[in-house]
Every structure is written in structure tokens, then in C-alpha cells.
Amino acid sequence: MSGSLTFKQLEKAHQGHQFDWTQLLENVRFDDQGLIPAIAQQYDSLEVLMMAWMNRQALLETLQTQRVCYWSRSRQAYWRKGEESGQIQRLKELRFDCDGDAILLLVDQTGPACHSGRKSCFYTAIQGDHAQILTNPIISPEKLYPK
């Protein structure tokens, strides 16, 4: 491990090349609010489940605990996915994109990822002139978030 590695330098790296990941950390591009978008994809079915945001600490915690932690912009608080609903995301692998400003999380999602009770948040599809609802909840939201 010696200093910093830029994402630009990695463009020329070959498949299988390994390095100490902390060399990349200072080059991860958080936005002016300190956040980076993170896409969660179910690792086996490859279904895209949701998109949320991480700050630096949420990223580090996720890697350390292997349980996904986001930063909630609406609540301005750490959001350990499933802490209320029980529907957690176990991390299988975390990937950065080519310029280090987006994250792909391969996860094992317990139950639904969506607060509506659906597996994925992306259930509204535009098909030509109309939109269509693609899925039903697999758990009712009332069961997910009892009073």
C-alpha cells in the first residue's frame, strides 16, 4: 500500500488486478452534500431493488459490518436498512463505477426492499403512452411498519 490510486489509473488495469482498497478511499467522489448514490441489486436474481445515498461513514460501516447502511436525506440520519421493518440487506459485494461517483451494492435482501411491501422500488413502468404497475406487495406495509 502506497498512497492514493485514482479511478482514472484503474481504467488501464487488467481483470484480476488486486490492490488495497483504502488507496481508493480519498478519490471516491461524494457530492457537495457529502453523498454518493448507491444502487442495491439482489445478488442472485439481479433484480434492481432500490437507489439511496451513502456518506463516507455509511460506506465504511457497510463494508465493516457487511450490512447495508445508507444516509437518509429526508431524516438526515443513518439508515440501517431494515432497522424498523426487519427487512435487512446483507452485503455480498460493493462496486464503484469508473469515475468513483456511484456505487453498486450486490445484496441479499430479506423480504421486500420497498416500503410499499414490494420486492423492488421500481414497480412503475412506462410503456408507450401509458404507465403500468408491475408488481404487488409481498408483505403488506401495515405488517412491515406496525404502530
Add this chain to the structure above:
Amino acid sequence: MSGSLTFKQLEKAHQGHQFDWTQLLENVRFDDQGLIPAIAQQYDSLEVLMMAWMNRQALLETLQTQRVCYWSRSRQAYWRKGEESGQIQRLKELRFDCDGDAILLLVDQTGPACHSGRKSCFYTAIQGDHAQILTNPIISPEKLYPK
């Protein structure tokens, strides 16, 4: 078609429910720069290819032409994917997430999505303490962007 439909209202809609999609348009949540994140996923392999941004006009153009158009934040210009490299994205289906602040594009990507020549931009994986490069380019960047 009658007025506006909120994403909140759609939470209770059933699978197969159809409606005029323009009822949703005013409730799509662009950020304070007028942008919304858009994830591109290869429609058949389900590989996540990239994440970029759209403004309202890029979204409308993409739906109209069925060819993906982003807004480039670095160039502050419309970015018709493939206009320089020839590696276009044909839209198969566009989906909104449950609160209307993220888009999932199911696309048919010609060649690589990544400017590095790789199929996907997400080729740097964190695995424990080390990072690993997952893939090689399928086309050399020099061929993608000849001078």
C-alpha cells in the same frame, strides 16, 4: 386522463393497473439542479451498466425516441449515449421508483457502456480488504474515441 397522480397514491395500486403516464410527470422529483439519477441495466442479462443523470427534457426525449439521452453534468449538455462512440442504448422500458426520485432504464446496449471499453462501468469491486478489477475492455478506448 384527469389531473395529477402522486407516487404515494400508486403505492396502493395493483399489479396490471394502467394509466396515462403524463399524469405522473409533474410529480417526478428532479433535484435542485433539475436532475434525476438514471440507472441503466441491460434488459436481458440484467447487468447494471452505468448510472447517469437526466433532466426533464432528456427524460422526454428518451421516451419519445426510445434512445437514451442523459444530461452530462461535466459538459453541461445533452448526452445522447453513443453519439461519439457509436455505442448507443436503445430503451426497452423505463421505470420510476416508489417516490419518483430515481429512474431505472432497461436498455439494449450496443457494445460497451463504459468509456474505458468495458461493458459495465461497475468493474471495481471491494472484496474484504482489497479491491479487484472484474473485467477487461471489450473494445479498446482508442477505437471507441479515435482522434
